[in-house]
Amino acid sequence: MYVNNQLYQFFIEKTWSLTEEWYTSIDKSNTAGIYATENPSVIELLKQQNYEFHVKFSEVFNKEKEAFLFDFKSWILKVASDPEHTQTPIQFIIKEFHRTQEQYLKLAKLFIERDKDNYSIQEIHQIYHSITVTMNHVIEWFTKEFNKNAEKRLHAQQELILELSTPVIALNRNVALLPLVGEIDTTRAKILLEKTLEECNRLGINVLLLDLSGVVIIDTMVAQQIFQLIDALSLIGVKTHLSGIRPEVAQTAIQLGLKFDKVSVNSTLAKSIKLAYI
Known part of the structure; x- marks a missing residue:
């Protein structure tokens, strides 16, 4: 990095004017x-963040690389997770980084x-090089943190969707219903096992009506996990009534050698409900 205190002071004195010029x-x-x-209020926040960026970036002419990056980290992490920025497409954020670089040049x-007259061609090149190389590094760093936060949000949303797709509905103090609809993959099956046990324990029920009439396909791994759920429920004192098993699903279970001796099996949910209330 090219350290030059005069250049640093020159940049620092221009920080607010750079922000106003950039925003307008x-x-x-x-x-x-x-x-x-x-x-x-959002505009004011944006300007403040931009001003802080200028203050941090100006240090490129005042500090060695390691110290500069250490001080810059807080800005990167804060803005990359800022709700207003996370709702902004990344291409527009990168565009503003490049416009800021043009200001610096x-x-x-x-x-x-x-x-x-006091600067050689080599020194001039070092100044421009420091700006462009450092800005590129900052853009890559910011993009990495931005994407990391986006992945975390996506994962949290997917988990929420999966949890909502395995609802344990209390019918009374002792009986609850778990209607499963759609495709069940290994990820959803894992959530199903964890959340169903938690909810049944929380509700304090004795009987769970597990209806599979909305499930068309279940692979061998998922079939095993469903029966693991039934076994686990029996260990916490919950009896399972299984209903709506399609022929192809039943065939998969038989091929796996899965036994139905620990579960009441009924052709329809209505029959399961009737038995549960006898």
């Missing part, structure tokens, strides 16, 4: 998310031209 030049007709907002050029 945003083309709101060709952007989205936080950059297109008209909310005064113009500012560096202005600084050099004021006293160009």
Whole structure:
């Protein structure tokens, strides 16, 4: 990194003006998310974040690389997880990083031209190189953290969807219903096992009506996990009534050698309900 205290001071003195210049030049007709907002409080937040970025980035001319990156980390982590930024498409965020880089290159050029006789071609190259290389590193770093946060949100949403797709519905103080619909893969089957046991224990029920009439296909792994659930439920004192098993699902269970001696099997949910209330 190219350390130059005069250049650092020159940049620091321009931080707020850089922010105002940057914000007023945003083309709101060709952007989205936080950059297109008209909310005064969000605009103020955006400007503050941009100003803090300038303060952090100016240190590229004042600190060695390791210290510079250490100090920059807090800004990266904070903004990459900021709700307003996470709702902004990444291509627009990268676009603003590049526009900020253009500001820095113009500012560096202005600084050099004021006293160009004191700077060799090599030093001038070092100044421009420090700006572009550091900005590229910051963009890559920010994008990595941004994507990491996006993956966490997606995973949390998927888990929520899976939990909602395995609802244990209390019918009375002793009986609950678990209607399964759609495809059951190994991930959903795992959630099914965990959440069903938790809910049955929380509700304090004695009987669970497990209806599979909405399930068309179950592979061997999932069939085994469903029977593991039935076994686990019996260990906590819950009797399972199984209903709505399609012929192809029954065939899979038989081929696996799965036994139905620990579970009451009925052709329809109505029959399971009737038996549960006898």
